[in-house]
Amino acid sequence: MGNILSISGLSKSFRGLQAVNNVSFNVREGGITGMIGSNGAGKTTVFNMISGVLVPTAGTITYRDQDITGKPSYCYTDMGIARTFQIMKPLRHMSVLDNVISGALYGRKHYKSAKEAKEYAEEILQFTGLYERRNWLPGEMGTPFKKRLEVARALATDPDLLLLDEVMAGLNPTETDEAIELFRAINARGTTILLIEHIMHAVATLCEEVVVMHHGEKVAEGTPEQVMNDPYVIEIYLGKGDDD
Numbered sequence: 001m002g003n004i005l006s007i008s009g010l011s012k013s014f015r016g017l018q019a020v021n022n023v024s025f026n027v028r029e030g031g032i033t034g035m036i037g038s039n040g041a042g043k044t045t046v047f048n049m050i051s052g053v054l055v056p057t058a059g060t061i062t063y064r065d066q067d068i069t070g071k072p073s074y075c076y077t078d079m080g081i082a083r084t085f086q087i088m089k090p091l092r093h094m095s096v097l098d099n100v101i102s103g104a105l106y107g108r109k110h111y112k113s114a115k116e117a118k119e120y121a122e123e124i125l126q127f128t129g130l131y132e133r134r135n136w137l138p139g140e141m142g143t144p145f146k147k148r149l150e151v152a153r154a155l156a157t158d159p160d161l162l163l164l165d166e167v168m169a170g171l172n173p174t175e176t177d178e179a180i181e182l183f184r185a186i187n188a189r190g191t192t193i194l195l196i197e198h199i200m201h202a203v204a205t206l207c208e209e210v211v212v213m214h215h216g217e218k219v220a221e222g223t224p225e226q227v228m229n230d231p232y233v234i235e236i237y238l239g240k241g242d243d244d
């Protein structure tokens, strides 16, 4: 399959700070692509431009052969792009189930009834390990479950391309492995995933292709094995003697 997303010469500066500098990469349709890099490398800024939160200073974003550079953020759900950060806060006074139902109702699937939307939301809750908490309020859950809820709400819009920004942060090793299985299952249903992640084990397990960012620039790309054996990547990112 071809590329669902192509980024070309993408740049973003904030009052003289070059947060993203001339970054180009492709996301293969049907795959899982990873983005790694040190803090402040510009990863989230790239996501913000792909999802319409920020307008690039330069460069183009092509989605399904269509130039979507600078499109306003409300267009993205209908195009089939969802991200975990887009909906910053859960709907606080609604149950976990109702949060996911609202994602389903505003998504691309056109339900004939509220019952259908609820059934789909319940399926998503099963998928994301939130079903037992479906009647909780978001504020009653810890960070890992709140992050799962963000994934669930994004997933409920039925995206073709799902952007995950560090959704495994704060998970213990068992929870991380569960999240890896979840993302595999999401991908197996046909959703292309682009994920920013610091947990190298997760990146190595999930991703076929990895883009490495440093100081706003793409400094390497390739398979997880290729980038993790790249001396420059080891120097700037993986650190001294860490062979994990």
Ligand SMILES: Nc1ncnc2c1ncn2[C@@H]1O[C@H](COP(=O)(O)OP(=O)(O)OP(=O)(O)O)[C@@H](O)[C@H]1O
Pocket: 014, 017, 019, 037, 038, 039, 040, 041, 042, 043, 044, 045, 046
């Ligand atoms: N809206 C903004 N205004 C000004 N500077 C910003 C803005 N957003 C990001 N930056 C700066 O741009 C740089 C890149 O930030 P970004 O959040 O993209 O990094 P990141 O790779 O996601 O880092 P992390 O791993 O810590 O999440 C940082 O120096 C950050 O302070």
Ligand SMILES: [Mg+2]
Pocket: 043, 044, 045
């Ligand atoms: Mg970030």
